[in-house]
Amino acid sequence: MPPIPRPISRLCVFCGASNGAHEDYPHAARQLGAEMARRRITLIYGGGRAGLMGAVADACLEEGGQVVGVITRLLQNRELEHKGVTSLHVVETMHERKMMMANLADAFIALPGGLGTLDEMFEILAWAQLGIHSKPVGLLNTRGYYDSLMAFLDHVEVESFLRLNLRATIVNSADPQRIIDALAAVEPRRDAPRPG
Numbered sequence: 001m002p003p004i005p006r007p008i009s010r011l012c013v014f015c016g017a018s019n020g021a022h023e024d025y026p027h028a029a030r031q032l033g034a035e036m037a038r039r040r041i042t043l044i045y046g047g048g049r050a051g052l053m054g055a056v057a058d059a060c061l062e063e064g065g066q067v068v069g070v071i072t073r074l075l076q077n078r079e080l081e082h083k084g085v086t087s088l089h090v091v092e093t094m095h096e097r098k099m100m101m102a103n104l105a106d107a108f109i110a111l112p113g114g115l116g117t118l119d120e121m122f123e124i125l126a127w128a129q130l131g132i133h134s135k136p137v138g139l140l141n142t143r144g145y146y147d148s149l150m151a152f153l154d155h156v157e158v159e160s161f162l163r164l165n166l167r168a169t170i171v172n173s174a175d176p177q178r179i180i181d182a183l184a185a186v187e188p189r190r191d192a193p194r195p196g
Helices: 024-038 051-062 073-077 094-104 115-129 147-158 178-184
Strands: 010-014 042-045 067-072 087-091 107-110 137-140 171-173
Touching (some): 024 042, 024 051, 024 178, 042 051, 042 094, 051 067, 067 073, 067 094, 073 087, 087 094, 107 115, 107 178, 115 137, 171 178
Parallel strands (some): 067 087, 107 137
């Protein structure tokens, strides 16, 4: 029997304030944002207006979607926030920002990005391994951006530094439309905490 899709009404997207070196990156971010709006999935993200953050938020808003930003006061003071989002939460620290985004979301997708994106994604994966949450995590693997990272995680698993079959639960797709379906199809781990 195939797994029953879990409802995803709020999706946290980790991404950076850069467009990257190729136009495929913002294009995929815009496709994801538009698809979320069409499915009436609220975008939870870092609240910025530049780079892939701006691309995914703008596309979601243009299609009539809901966008919730979470930004630190420091970044807001640098005038980096997106002023057109549905709602914007301003917090004091990066840790508060990550915690609020995690609490608001039903699932997570990391777009191609730099150190901040990797930090957010790895913290969410670490929380999953610790049993803090059972929400699905995916990588939007545009242009094979995450191929080397997935190979590294395979190595980490072989060397017995990953527990609870965590590697197998990470959704990896280059398709902005199909990744949402793949996240919804992830079965919660039996050892994971119950929601509520």
